[in-house]
Amino acid sequence: MRAWKKLGVLVPVMLAALVADAREASACGGCFVPPDENTQVTGHRMVMSIGMDQSTLYDQIEYTGKPESFAWVLPIKGTVDIGVSSDLLFNQLGFDTSVTVAAPPLDCPNYNCGKGESEGFSASSGGGDAGTNGGGEVTVIAQEVVGPFETVQLETTSPTALADWLESHGYNLPDEVAPLVAQYVKESFNFLAVKLVPGESVSAMKPIRITTKGSSVALPLRMVAAGTGATTTVTLYTVSEFRAEAANFPNFGIEPANVVWNYELDRSNYTELRDLAYKASDGHAWLTEASRPYSALGFRSQITNVIDFAGPVASGYGVDDNDWEGAHLAAQEDLDTLFAGMNEESVWVTRLRAELSKSALATDLTLAAAAKQAEVSNYIQTTKFVGTQPACPPPPPGCDEVTTGGGTSGGDDVAWGFDDDGSAGGGCTMGAPGISGAAAGAGVLLLGAAAYRRRRRDSSN
Numbered sequence: 001m002r003a004w005k006k007l008g009v010l011v012p013v014m015l016a017a018l019v020a021d022a023r024e025a026s027a028c029g030g031c032f033v034p035p036d037e038n039t040q041v042t043g044h045r046m047v048m049s050i051g052m053d054q055s056t057l058y059d060q061i062e063y064t065g066k067p068e069s070f071a072w073v074l075p076i077k078g079t080v081d082i083g084v085s086s087d088l089l090f091n092q093l094g095f096d097t098s099v100t101v102a103a104p105p106l107d108c109p110n111y112n113c114g115k116g117e118s119e120g121f122s123a124s125s126g127g128g129d130a131g132t133n134g135g136g137e138v139t140v141i142a143q144e145v146v147g148p149f150e151t152v153q154l155e156t157t158s159p160t161a162l163a164d165w166l167e168s169h170g171y172n173l174p175d176e177v178a179p180l181v182a183q184y185v186k187e188s189f190n191f192l193a194v195k196l197v198p199g200e201s202v203s204a205m206k207p208i209r210i211t212t213k214g215s216s217v218a219l220p221l222r223m224v225a226a227g228t229g230a231t232t233t234v235t236l237y238t239v240s241e242f243r244a245e246a247a248n249f250p251n252f253g254i255e256p257a258n259v260v261w262n263y264e265l266d267r268s269n270y271t272e273l274r275d276l277a278y279k280a281s282d283g284h285a286w287l288t289e290a291s292r293p294y295s296a297l298g299f300r301s302q303i304t305n306v307i308d309f310a311g312p313v314a315s316g317y318g319v320d321d322n323d324w325e326g327a328h329l330a331a332q333e334d335l336d337t338l339f340a341g342m343n344e345e346s347v348w349v350t351r352l353r354a355e356l357s358k359s360a361l362a363t364d365l366t367l368a369a370a371a372k373q374a375e376v377s378n379y380i381q382t383t384k385f386v387g388t389q390p391a392c393p394p395p396p397p398g399c400d401e402v403t404t405g406g407g408t409s410g411g412d413d414v415a416w417g418f419d420d421d422g423s424a425g426g427g428c429t430m431g432a433p434g435i436s437g438a439a440a441g442a443g444v445l446l447l448g449a450a451a452y453r454r455r456r457r458d459s460s461n
Contacts, residue, residue: 045090048219048367050240051341055216058085058338060207071171073181074210075189075220076153081211082192084147085334086316090207092302093237097290097351101268101380103261108392137161141190145197147206154191162191170195180222206316211337217247217367224361231283236352238367241342243291243376244350247368249360250285252277256380263387270380275355283357290351290378291370296335296344303331351378 047058059074138161142153156162159182163173171193173181184191192210224232238244245251254273261268277285303315307327312318317334318327339347354360 045094045235045237046219047090047093047237047239047338048217048244049338049340050215050217050238050244050367051339052215053341054211054213056209056211056337056340057219058089058207058209060087060090072192072194073166073171073223074192074194075184075223076192076210077189077212077214077216079142079153079190080192082144082146082149082151083209083211083333083337084149085207085209086331087207088303088306088316089334089338090237092299092306093349093351094235096294096299097237097349097378099270099289099378099380101259101261101270102382103263104382104385104389106389106392109395138165146208148197149194149208150197152193154193156185156191159185166193169193177223184220184223209334209337211340219365219367221356221361221363221365230358232356232361234354234356236286236354238348238350238352239294239338239342240348240350241346242369243348243373244352244367245288245370246286246352247366248363249354249365250281251288251370252281252285253288253376254380256377256382257384259380259382259384261382261385263385263389265387268380268382278355282359283355284360286352286354288350288370288376289353291348291376293375294347294349296339296342296347300335303335304328307331350376 045060047056049056049058137158138154138156140152141155142151144151154162154165156165159178162181162185163178166173181191194208219236224234254270254277258273259268259270274287277287307315307317307324311321312323312327313321315327315331317330318324
């Protein structure tokens with residue numbers, strides 16, 4: 001362990017910054033908060049792992065308000081296994097799949113001095129006594145404390161009895177959600193109810209994972225509607241042996257040929273193209289931002305490296321700074337669950353993103369294998385532009401080799417958005433960064449530090 005720490009100061013400092021920026025978040029199906037609390041869900045990051053014998057939903061919400069005021073209720077089938085995960089799992093998936101849009105390569109001599117900037121790096125996204133209630137219509141089929149959470153699994157055939165149970169145990173059931181709960185009961189769902197253990201601090205909150213037997217491919221979006229505003233942004237990563245997409249919602253992609261660079265704004269129109277598609281679908285469509293084969297071994301190495309360099313607590317897997325063994329065991333359990341039932345040499349990761357309207361949340365999302373099992377790159381090299389390209393830089397001192405770079409063309413009649421999503425790139429030459437799940441160790445993590453410093457540019461986030 002000491003030998004690892006001798007590799008330098010930059011790596012642990014960078015890793016601490018990587019995990020420190022994660023938003024306060026935790027798991028959420030429907031968020032049932034007290035009526036006097038001004039708390040609202042603003043977005044979700046989810047991971048759906050689909051194996052041969054089981055599936056696992058990792059859920060992490062972004063919100064405004066007091067996290068201790070949250071209570072969560074999630075429809076489930078049968079009984080489920082519950083565990084806690086780490087922001088690190090979401091952050092690493094986010095880094096490996098974030099969309100990068102690069103400025104056109106200049107028609108300059110090639111001195112190997114160009115660079116592209118990575119976009120969208122998200123550095124990072126009550127129980128009761130066992131038995132039945134007073135009316136005998138709600139059965140507590142399992143309850144346990146998992147990390148900072150009290151969890152209880154409920155079974156009932158009576159929506160009224162379930163509502164009464166939830167209300168009596170501190171879960172405020174909004175009027176608009178009651179019909180949804182009744183419909184889930186009619187469809188023979190059970191329910192998982194989760195609250196913070198009394199006295200737990202905000203810093204103890206973690207993402208939660210729920211494992212169901214069988215290859216479940218549905219996400220309970222109807223329940224996600226509880227506690228949300230007019231639009232809910234959802235980033236969903238699927239981990240499986242195939243490229244996944246929405247089966248009962250529209251799907252779309254951004255055609256790289258339509259992405260144009262604006263030198264005046266120092267950004268592309270990627271975000272505008274994305275938002276136009278969302279608007280045209282009335283907030284129902286899902287964008288495939290990236291999809292490709294993924295190295296499970298490389299991903300495991302990346303997580304292990306963060307624990308070793310940043311420390312158990314900073315990684316999100318340890319209980320204190322001396323809990324090296326516990327952090328590694330917790331991470332191993334988390335990753336074994338993520339890849340359970342899969343050939344780890346055939347794993348695919350797909351990144352889907354949606355900005356769902358209230359009407360879209362009236363239907364649960366069903367996932368399926370995409371008709372075309374083709375890769376979708378998260379790296380877009382633009383060739384069209386508007387505005388004036390910068391002048392070529394002078395040759396570096398002592399540089400003798402001079403080769404010709406590729407030419408680019410201007411673009412006309414391009415619509416532009418004016419939000420905070422921008423992008424930067426340029427230089428003499430551009431090349432795809434080639435960052436993949438197979439990359440592991442300090443080299444990949446240092447690239448993450450560079451991306452982190454240049455965040456908030458032209459990204460799908």
